[in-house]
Amino acid sequence: MNIVSALEWVESTELSTAIREGALLYPIIGGFHLVAIALFGGMLVMTDLRLLEWAMQRRKVSDVIEQMRGWKRAGFALVVSSGLLLGWAEPLRLYRSPSFWVKMALLTLVGVHALLFRKGVYQNAKALDAGVTPRAKLAAALSLILWAGLVVSGRLIAFDA
Amino acid sequence: MNGPEWAFPVVESLHFIGMALSIGTIAIVDLRLLGIAMCRQTASDLEADLHRWTWFGLALMLITGPLMFSADAPNYHHNPAFHFKMTSLFLALVFNFTLRRYATRTETPSLLARVAGAVSLALWTCVVAGGRMIAFV
Numbered sequence: 038m039n040i041v042s043a044l045e046w047v048e049s050t051e052l053s054t055a056i057r058e059g060a061l062l063y064p065i066i067g068g069f070h071l072v073a074i075a076l077f078g079g080m081l082v083m084t085d086l087r088l089l090e091w092a093m094q095r096r097k098v099s100d101v102i103e104q105m106r107g108w109k110r111a112g113f114a115l116v117v118s119s120g121l122l123l124g125w126a127e128p129l130r131l132y133r134s135p136s137f138w139v140k141m142a143l144l145t146l147v148g149v150h151a152l153l154f155r156k157g158v159y160q161n162a163k164a165l166d167a168g169v170t171p172r173a174k175l176a177a178a179l180s181l182i183l184w185a186g187l188v189v190s191g192r193l194i195a196f197d198a
Numbered sequence: 199m200n201g202p203e204w205a206f207p208v209v210e211s212l213h214f215i216g217m218a219l220s221i222g223t224i225a226i227v228d229l230r231l232l233g234i235a236m237c238r239q240t241a242s243d244l245e246a247d248l249h250r251w252t253w254f255g256l257a258l259m260l261i262t263g264p265l266m267f268s269a270d271a272p273n274y275h276h277n278p279a280f281h282f283k284m285t286s287l288f289l290a291l292v293f294n295f296t297l298r299r300y301a302t303r304t305e306t307p308s309l310l311a312r313v314a315g316a317v318s319l320a321l322w323t324c325v326v327a328g329g330r331m332i333a334f335v
Binding site: 063064067068071072074075076077078079080081082083086092093095096100104105108185188189192193195196 | 206207208210214215217218219220221222223225235236237238239243247248250251319323326327330333334
Protein backbone atom coordinates (compact mmCIF):
# COMPACT_ATOMS: atom_id res chain seq x y z
CA MET A 38 0.00 0.00 0.00
CA ASN A 39 1.61 3.27 -1.02
CA ILE A 40 1.10 6.59 0.73
CA VAL A 41 -1.44 8.01 -1.69
CA SER A 42 -3.73 5.00 -1.49
CA ALA A 43 -3.42 5.05 2.30
CA LEU A 44 -4.47 8.69 2.30
CA GLU A 45 -7.32 7.87 -0.07
CA TRP A 46 -8.46 5.30 2.44
CA VAL A 47 -8.35 7.96 5.20
CA GLU A 48 -10.50 10.26 3.06
CA SER A 49 -13.01 7.47 2.52
CA THR A 50 -13.58 6.93 6.25
CA GLU A 51 -16.85 8.13 7.69
CA LEU A 52 -15.15 10.54 10.06
CA SER A 53 -13.17 12.16 7.27
CA THR A 54 -16.20 12.55 5.02
CA ALA A 55 -18.30 13.90 7.87
CA ILE A 56 -15.79 16.63 8.73
CA ARG A 57 -15.06 17.50 5.10
CA GLU A 58 -18.59 17.55 3.77
CA GLY A 59 -20.65 18.53 6.80
CA ALA A 60 -21.42 22.23 6.71
CA LEU A 61 -20.61 22.82 10.36
CA LEU A 62 -18.05 20.30 11.56
CA TYR A 63 -15.01 21.65 9.71
CA PRO A 64 -15.50 25.30 10.78
CA ILE A 65 -16.25 24.21 14.36
CA ILE A 66 -13.08 22.14 14.63
CA GLY A 67 -11.17 24.94 12.91
CA GLY A 68 -12.67 27.28 15.48
CA PHE A 69 -11.41 25.06 18.33
CA HIS A 70 -7.94 25.02 16.77
CA LEU A 71 -7.90 28.81 16.61
CA VAL A 72 -9.50 29.48 20.01
CA ALA A 73 -6.92 27.18 21.61
CA ILE A 74 -4.14 29.18 19.94
CA ALA A 75 -5.71 32.43 21.13
CA LEU A 76 -6.25 31.33 24.72
CA PHE A 77 -3.04 29.39 25.35
CA GLY A 78 -0.62 30.89 22.83
CA GLY A 79 -0.34 33.87 25.13
CA MET A 80 1.11 31.66 27.89
CA LEU A 81 3.71 30.23 25.55
CA VAL A 82 4.74 33.69 24.41
CA MET A 83 4.82 35.07 27.95
CA THR A 84 6.91 32.15 29.25
CA ASP A 85 9.50 32.76 26.55
CA LEU A 86 9.38 36.55 26.90
CA ARG A 87 9.96 36.11 30.64
CA LEU A 88 13.06 34.04 29.92
CA LEU A 89 14.23 36.77 27.56
CA GLU A 90 13.63 39.30 30.39
CA TRP A 91 11.25 41.27 28.16
CA ALA A 92 8.04 40.63 30.08
CA MET A 93 6.85 39.94 33.64
CA GLN A 94 10.24 40.83 35.10
CA ARG A 95 8.71 41.39 38.53
CA ARG A 96 7.71 37.71 38.65
CA LYS A 97 10.18 34.96 39.40
CA VAL A 98 11.02 32.79 36.39
CA SER A 99 9.88 29.72 38.32
CA ASP A 100 6.55 31.35 39.21
CA VAL A 101 5.82 32.03 35.54
CA ILE A 102 7.00 28.68 34.15
CA GLU A 103 5.52 26.46 36.87
CA GLN A 104 2.12 28.11 36.91
CA MET A 105 1.72 28.16 33.14
CA ARG A 106 3.05 24.66 32.46
CA GLY A 107 -0.22 22.76 32.95
CA TRP A 108 -2.24 25.23 30.90
CA LYS A 109 0.28 25.23 28.09
CA ARG A 110 0.12 21.43 27.96
CA ALA A 111 -3.68 21.46 27.89
CA GLY A 112 -3.62 24.05 25.12
CA PHE A 113 -1.07 22.04 23.15
CA ALA A 114 -3.23 18.93 23.47
CA LEU A 115 -6.27 20.88 22.21
CA VAL A 116 -4.38 22.37 19.26
CA VAL A 117 -2.86 19.04 18.26
CA SER A 118 -6.07 17.03 18.57
CA SER A 119 -8.15 19.57 16.63
CA GLY A 120 -5.34 19.76 14.08
CA LEU A 121 -5.31 15.97 13.68
CA LEU A 122 -9.06 16.01 12.99
CA LEU A 123 -8.63 18.77 10.40
CA GLY A 124 -5.85 16.76 8.77
CA TRP A 125 -7.92 13.58 8.81
CA ALA A 126 -10.60 15.43 6.80
CA GLU A 127 -8.37 16.22 3.83
CA PRO A 128 -5.10 14.28 3.93
CA LEU A 129 -4.55 14.29 0.16
CA ARG A 130 -4.75 18.06 -0.11
CA LEU A 131 -2.31 18.42 2.79
CA TYR A 132 0.02 15.81 1.29
CA ARG A 133 0.32 18.03 -1.80
CA SER A 134 0.62 21.30 0.12
CA PRO A 135 4.22 22.55 0.50
CA SER A 136 3.20 24.76 3.45
CA PHE A 137 1.90 21.70 5.27
CA TRP A 138 5.30 20.02 4.99
CA VAL A 139 7.02 23.18 6.21
CA LYS A 140 4.64 23.13 9.17
CA MET A 141 5.38 19.46 9.92
CA ALA A 142 9.12 20.12 9.69
CA LEU A 143 8.74 22.98 12.19
CA LEU A 144 6.66 20.74 14.44
CA THR A 145 9.46 18.17 14.37
CA LEU A 146 11.88 20.93 15.35
CA VAL A 147 9.57 21.77 18.27
CA GLY A 148 10.13 18.16 19.37
CA VAL A 149 13.88 18.52 18.98
CA HIS A 150 13.69 21.79 20.94
CA ALA A 151 11.93 19.96 23.78
CA LEU A 152 14.61 17.24 23.79
CA LEU A 153 17.37 19.84 23.92
CA PHE A 154 15.91 22.34 26.36
CA ARG A 155 13.07 20.88 28.40
CA LYS A 156 15.22 19.38 31.15
CA GLY A 157 17.85 22.08 31.37
CA VAL A 158 15.58 25.10 30.99
CA TYR A 159 11.83 24.65 31.38
CA GLN A 160 11.98 21.99 34.09
CA ASN A 161 14.88 23.67 35.79
CA ALA A 162 13.03 26.93 36.44
CA LYS A 163 14.04 27.37 40.08
CA ALA A 164 17.70 27.50 39.11
CA LEU A 165 16.93 30.31 36.69
CA ASP A 166 15.47 32.52 39.43
CA ALA A 167 19.01 33.59 40.26
CA GLY A 168 19.62 34.65 36.68
CA VAL A 169 18.52 33.54 33.24
CA THR A 170 21.34 31.69 31.51
CA PRO A 171 22.27 32.38 27.86
CA ARG A 172 21.18 28.82 27.08
CA ALA A 173 17.70 29.56 28.47
CA LYS A 174 17.48 32.75 26.43
CA LEU A 175 18.48 30.85 23.32
CA ALA A 176 15.77 28.29 24.06
CA ALA A 177 13.18 31.05 24.47
CA ALA A 178 14.17 32.85 21.26
CA LEU A 179 14.13 29.61 19.25
CA SER A 180 10.76 28.65 20.70
CA LEU A 181 9.22 32.00 19.69
CA ILE A 182 10.65 31.71 16.17
CA LEU A 183 9.43 28.12 15.77
CA TRP A 184 5.90 28.94 16.93
CA ALA A 185 5.66 32.06 14.78
CA GLY A 186 6.74 29.86 11.87
CA LEU A 187 4.04 27.33 12.75
CA VAL A 188 1.38 30.05 12.70
CA VAL A 189 2.57 31.43 9.36
CA SER A 190 2.98 28.07 7.63
CA GLY A 191 -0.35 26.90 9.04
CA ARG A 192 -2.09 29.94 7.62
CA LEU A 193 -0.34 29.47 4.27
CA ILE A 194 -1.83 25.98 3.87
CA ALA A 195 -5.15 27.65 3.04
CA PHE A 196 -3.47 29.43 0.12
CA ASP A 197 -1.82 26.36 -1.42
CA ALA A 198 -3.93 25.03 -4.26
CA MET B 199 -3.73 44.25 -0.12
CA ASN B 200 -4.58 43.44 -3.68
CA GLY B 201 -0.86 43.54 -4.45
CA PRO B 202 1.48 40.55 -4.29
CA GLU B 203 -0.18 37.25 -3.48
CA TRP B 204 1.80 36.74 -0.28
CA ALA B 205 0.49 40.01 1.19
CA PHE B 206 -2.81 38.65 2.47
CA PRO B 207 -1.43 35.53 4.23
CA VAL B 208 1.37 37.57 5.78
CA VAL B 209 -1.06 40.15 7.16
CA GLU B 210 -3.34 37.33 8.32
CA SER B 211 -0.43 35.65 10.13
CA LEU B 212 0.42 38.92 11.89
CA HIS B 213 -3.25 39.13 12.85
CA PHE B 214 -2.96 35.66 14.46
CA ILE B 215 0.21 36.57 16.33
CA GLY B 216 -1.52 39.74 17.59
CA MET B 217 -4.39 37.50 18.65
CA ALA B 218 -2.17 35.21 20.72
CA LEU B 219 -0.57 38.26 22.36
CA SER B 220 -3.71 40.23 23.15
CA ILE B 221 -6.37 37.60 23.77
CA GLY B 222 -3.73 35.26 25.21
CA THR B 223 -2.67 37.79 27.85
CA ILE B 224 -6.30 38.74 28.57
CA ALA B 225 -7.06 35.02 29.04
CA ILE B 226 -4.23 34.69 31.61
CA VAL B 227 -5.86 37.39 33.76
CA ASP B 228 -9.33 35.92 33.14
CA LEU B 229 -8.20 32.50 34.38
CA ARG B 230 -6.74 34.23 37.44
CA LEU B 231 -10.06 36.04 38.02
CA LEU B 232 -11.73 32.64 37.88
CA GLY B 233 -9.25 31.50 40.52
CA ILE B 234 -7.93 28.59 38.46
CA ALA B 235 -4.53 29.83 37.23
CA MET B 236 -1.55 31.92 38.35
CA CYS B 237 -2.77 32.00 41.92
CA ARG B 238 0.61 33.07 43.37
CA GLN B 239 -0.13 36.58 42.06
CA THR B 240 -3.15 38.83 42.37
CA ALA B 241 -5.20 39.58 39.27
CA SER B 242 -4.25 43.25 39.45
CA ASP B 243 -0.52 42.40 39.64
CA LEU B 244 -0.89 40.17 36.60
CA GLU B 245 -2.85 42.84 34.77
CA ALA B 246 -0.04 45.30 35.51
CA ASP B 247 2.54 42.78 34.23
CA LEU B 248 0.69 42.02 31.04
CA HIS B 249 -1.27 45.06 29.93
CA ARG B 250 1.58 46.41 27.80
CA TRP B 251 1.58 43.17 25.80
CA THR B 252 -2.19 43.15 25.60
CA TRP B 253 -2.06 46.62 24.06
CA PHE B 254 0.72 45.66 21.69
CA GLY B 255 -1.31 42.69 20.46
CA LEU B 256 -4.48 44.76 20.16
CA ALA B 257 -2.62 47.41 18.15
CA LEU B 258 -1.30 44.71 15.83
CA MET B 259 -4.82 43.36 15.35
CA LEU B 260 -6.39 46.78 14.82
CA ILE B 261 -3.84 47.51 12.09
CA THR B 262 -3.97 44.14 10.30
CA GLY B 263 -7.75 43.67 10.70
CA PRO B 264 -8.80 46.77 8.71
CA LEU B 265 -6.12 45.92 6.12
CA MET B 266 -7.78 42.55 5.47
CA PHE B 267 -11.18 44.23 5.51
CA SER B 268 -10.03 46.73 2.89
CA ALA B 269 -8.98 43.89 0.57
CA ASP B 270 -12.58 42.76 0.19
CA ALA B 271 -14.81 45.31 1.92
CA PRO B 272 -18.13 44.55 0.13
CA ASN B 273 -17.93 40.85 1.00
CA TYR B 274 -17.18 41.47 4.66
CA HIS B 275 -19.98 44.01 4.79
CA HIS B 276 -22.54 41.39 3.81
CA ASN B 277 -21.03 38.59 5.89
CA PRO B 278 -23.12 37.67 8.98
CA ALA B 279 -20.09 36.10 10.70
CA PHE B 280 -18.22 39.39 10.29
CA HIS B 281 -21.11 41.27 11.92
CA PHE B 282 -21.17 38.74 14.75
CA LYS B 283 -17.44 39.18 15.23
CA MET B 284 -17.62 42.98 15.28
CA THR B 285 -20.52 42.96 17.76
CA SER B 286 -18.62 40.53 20.01
CA LEU B 287 -15.46 42.63 19.69
CA PHE B 288 -17.31 45.80 20.67
CA LEU B 289 -18.86 44.08 23.69
CA ALA B 290 -15.54 42.44 24.68
CA LEU B 291 -13.71 45.78 24.57
CA VAL B 292 -16.42 47.66 26.49
CA PHE B 293 -16.52 44.87 29.07
CA ASN B 294 -12.73 44.86 29.32
CA PHE B 295 -12.56 48.53 30.26
CA THR B 296 -15.56 48.62 32.58
CA LEU B 297 -16.67 45.68 34.74
CA ARG B 298 -13.57 43.56 34.17
CA ARG B 299 -11.26 46.44 35.07
CA TYR B 300 -13.28 47.03 38.25
CA ALA B 301 -13.18 43.31 39.09
CA THR B 302 -9.42 43.13 38.51
CA ARG B 303 -8.84 45.94 40.98
CA THR B 304 -10.91 44.33 43.71
CA GLU B 305 -8.31 42.28 45.52
CA THR B 306 -10.43 39.74 47.37
CA PRO B 307 -11.61 36.73 45.38
CA SER B 308 -15.27 37.39 44.75
CA LEU B 309 -18.21 36.24 42.76
CA LEU B 310 -17.83 39.39 40.68
CA ALA B 311 -14.26 38.42 39.74
CA ARG B 312 -15.33 34.94 38.68
CA VAL B 313 -18.22 36.24 36.61
CA ALA B 314 -15.99 38.88 34.99
CA GLY B 315 -13.37 36.26 34.07
CA ALA B 316 -15.95 33.89 32.61
CA VAL B 317 -17.77 36.59 30.63
CA SER B 318 -14.52 37.97 29.25
CA LEU B 319 -13.34 34.51 28.13
CA ALA B 320 -16.73 33.85 26.52
CA LEU B 321 -16.77 37.17 24.65
CA TRP B 322 -13.25 36.77 23.27
CA THR B 323 -14.03 33.19 22.25
CA CYS B 324 -16.98 34.60 20.26
CA VAL B 325 -14.64 37.10 18.59
CA VAL B 326 -12.21 34.35 17.51
CA ALA B 327 -14.88 31.84 16.48
CA GLY B 328 -16.79 34.54 14.59
CA GLY B 329 -13.60 35.46 12.77
CA ARG B 330 -13.01 31.85 11.80
CA MET B 331 -16.57 31.57 10.47
CA ILE B 332 -16.12 34.52 8.09
CA ALA B 333 -14.46 32.20 5.58
CA PHE B 334 -17.30 29.67 5.76
CA VAL B 335 -20.53 31.64 5.45
